Amino acid sequence: xIWKSWQELPDDIxxxxxxPYYEILAxxxxxxxxxxxxxxxxxxxxxxxLSPIFLVxxxxxxxxxxxxxxxxxxxxxxxxxxxxxxxxxTMVQNAEQLGAQVxxxxxxxxxxxxxxxxxxRLDELPQLINILEGAMSFVGTRPEVPRYVAAYTDxxxxxxxxxxxxxxxxxxxxxxxxxxxxxxxxVDECYIHNVLPAKMEWNLRSIVEFSFFRELKVMxxxxxxxxx
Numbered sequence: 001x002i003w004k005s006w007q008e009l010p011d012d013i014x015x016x017x018x019x020p021y022y023e024i025l026a027x028x029x030x031x032x033x034x035x036x037x038x039x040x041x042x043x044x045x046x047x048x049x050l051s052p053i054f055l056v057x058x059x060x061x062x063x064x065x066x067x068x069x070x071x072x073x074x075x076x077x078x079x080x081x082x083x084x085x086x087x088x089x090t091m092v093q094n095a096e097q098l099g100a101q102v103x104x105x106x107x108x109x110x111x112x113x114x115x116x117x118x119x120x121r122l123d124e125l126p127q128l129i130n131i132l133e134g135a136m137s138f139v140g141t142r143p144e145v146p147r148y149v150a151a152y153t154d155x156x157x158x159x160x161x162x163x164x165x166x167x168x169x170x171x172x173x174x175x176x177x178x179x180x181x182x183x184x185x186x187v188d189e190c191y192i193h194n195v196l197p198a199k200m201e202w203n204l205r206s207i208v209e210f211s212f213f214r215e216l217k218v219m220x221x222x223x224x225x226x227x228x
Contacts, residue, residue: 001036001163002078010080013157021158021207031212039138043131050125057088057122064113067093070126075143077164083135085143086126090114121226127166139215140165141203151192159203167222170202175225
């Protein structure tokens with residue numbers, strides 16, 4: 001994890017609405033260091049341990065529908081940098097050209113295998129690669145596509161002080177966001193104006209309350225939420 005001084009931040013992030021959050025995180029350097037070490041070490045261990053599961057899921061996806069095993073998409077992470085996120089493909093090939101950037105509950109683009117993977121959050125497993133690369137963390141604001149990041153308020157940009165995460169309190173609270181979007185006439189607009197601001201309130205609160213051990217607790221809560 002790279003930590004920049006205030007003057008080194010990109011101009012669009014270095015604003016007064018972000019400064020209080022920056023100062024909170026700057027005072028917690030030890031926790032940030034523990035977070036970075038834990039992320040890389042645990043990602044490497046899990047990739048080795050889960051490699052047989054990766055192989056089984058890859059074969060299952062290929063047998064179910066045409067297209068690649070992995071879905072890769074440009075997302076935004078720490079300091080506004082873009083990266084290519086890894087996921088197991090859960091939708092039909094070229095799904096991005098067929099609908100919105102987010103999915104609703106009855107989205108017909110989701111494959112049969114994709115429905116099962118999403119239900120258990122197994123489609124997120126390849127993001128261990130992103131964590132090992134340093135583009136993501138286990139816990140943090142979910143990485144959005146550039147289009148949605150462009151809709152951030154100045155305060156929301158504080159979430160870009162840290163790497164994007166696989167899970168978060170907001171992700172747990174909104175694990176069924178596809179249900180919320182199901183009744184929307186315009187899924188993208190509903191997400192930007194209704195769902196995203198609500199999730200960001202949780203993400204900003206997580207920065208204020210940030211600690212390494214709190215993040216471990218979020219990881220445990222995520223596992224319990226998936227089991228439930």
